[in-house]
Amino acid sequence: MKILIGTTRPFHLFHLANALASQGHEITVVGYMPRSRCELKIDHVVYISLFWKYFPITVLAFQRYNRFLQGWATLNLMKKVDKFLVKHLRNKTNQYDLFIGLSGCAVESFDAAMSKSIKTICERGSSHVSYQQKVMLDSSSEFLDVGYVDRELKGYSKANYISTLSAFAKNTFLEHGVPADKILLNPLGVNLERFPSRSFRPIDNQDFSIIFVGGWGYRKGCDILSEYVNRTEGSSLLHVGTVGVSSFPGGDRIKKMGHVANGDLSALYQKADILILPSREDGFGMVLLEALVSGCYVIASKNTGGPEIKEMAQHYSGIQIMDDVSVESIARCVDAFGKVTQSEYTDFVANVRPSLGWSGYGKRYWESFEKLVK
Template structure:
């Protein structure tokens, strides 16, 4: 059996490609990344095809983050359509074609016409669920909402309908598809692998303090608005709150106007992995109250550093740990629940220590990318056999 993959960027597709290549199954991987950025991906150059002509100029543009939203939307549409057309023309012979959602429809149809199988790989919730959750959140907080491009919604829904099956990374994503009418038998749950080689405990939290960590883009999607509310209610004489990841002046301004932003919070931006594992090791808890995402692997990284996690139901947390054992899982948009769990950890050092130890044990049982590749290949083999 031979499997071909396509992805406009890289994401987890190259991790999958390496594992399929190790199994002798990789027909090729097609990407919008320029070849020089793929030298260290551990794959033979002959198995990589690139179409960088639309993606690369955007990546190289130093002003891309200042571009008007409509320009960005048109560029994303251009990337999806041109990459999709090119993939259909360049797809190598294969038994199974796996395309990241959003740009795989044309190649998928051609693959099926040739007698092969087409798998749509979706990394987040159903696109209409994603759009609805984010729209609700922005309306609730009075922040302008740039809805998902209707052309992107139409492309994705056509892919969901056309594909022989849809792979999804978490139970939350799975349920979002079922909730939108997709039959469960057309879905395959395929949680990502975890590479924890660079994450390990490098210290311990200060027992006299209570340090709370957030890692991710500072956005309404990630739920920072609920984290700051809960942190303000947390009672501890030596508490701190640290944000790591892309800062958002707009979100900070919004929270300041609402009287919610804690001026003592530290906003570090992006940090190297070495510094990140130090921060995780020395924090009492990491909080990820996201409104919507597929499977946030930063949770596993924190657990590997002995840092318990409090996460929302919409992060894929249930696919990584058990509520009340290695951490806590709470409903979305529930600052009271966040405050309650934070207060318990702050007041019960023994509970925090037990969860830290349980987290370290749990990550030992998590599958790596090799396990992910084996699970994926079984899905593809069963699809071909059916």
């Protein structure tokens, strides 16, 4: 099958392209990531990079010093990529069977694809944007651009199908009136080579390190996480990522180190004892899988892909799901890690970990799509 994937940054869609290409599909990807930073298997995937076409706006989208300027550039680029995709799809020499478009980016391009009887999937990495917007408004310090929200909603309505990454995300679409037979559910995979496993390390409740990877803010439950650390003697927290508009607590036991490239995270996971993601809203939480296959203990809220990862990991005790977003729930999960044995960890590494890679994700994605279209 000939498949077109339209995106902005890579996100998980470059991994999807590789996985689908390995199944024998012909893949073309359009995005504005520079070719030099592209992780596509070029021999199997055609990549059309728009980085220089829309330079210097692309540079503004990648910089991390001014989030408002970054947001403006990203929204602007979404519109430009969408227009490029429309022209690409209307070109008679470009024939496709399926178009997968990143939510917020693909809008008019869905119309262009469907006018040629091409099946369309809106790829959404988070919860329904209206749910996400409500959570962010509750924080009083985070918000979504109204133009972005409008593009998201239009994309949902236009596409044949919407792909989600967790049951939590899928349920937010159901709650907003999207029919169940329009929604795909497929948890992500992870690069097993980039994140090697370590030897078994039992948890010491009197002295343990926590790592949080992602944007610091209310939506990610960081207020609860910092409160837990401040209340718990012997714990320490390292934040890896941007802070944004939220205030960072700091202190002797709470440190930050800013953005770190994905390829450099492995060393940080190797040092940490526990990764915690207590999100109030999170489409999946790629860091959960990265940390888990590295050997970290993992705690996740129900509002992430944590429950799906727990199931894929065959209910391995090294990942615990919070009952609710609270300090007490984090504490209960940490206590549960005391029951993890070396034999259970060894079994997880040998027999479960290999199934969590990107190839499994691609296979699940295609199987889910085929079930819906039959």
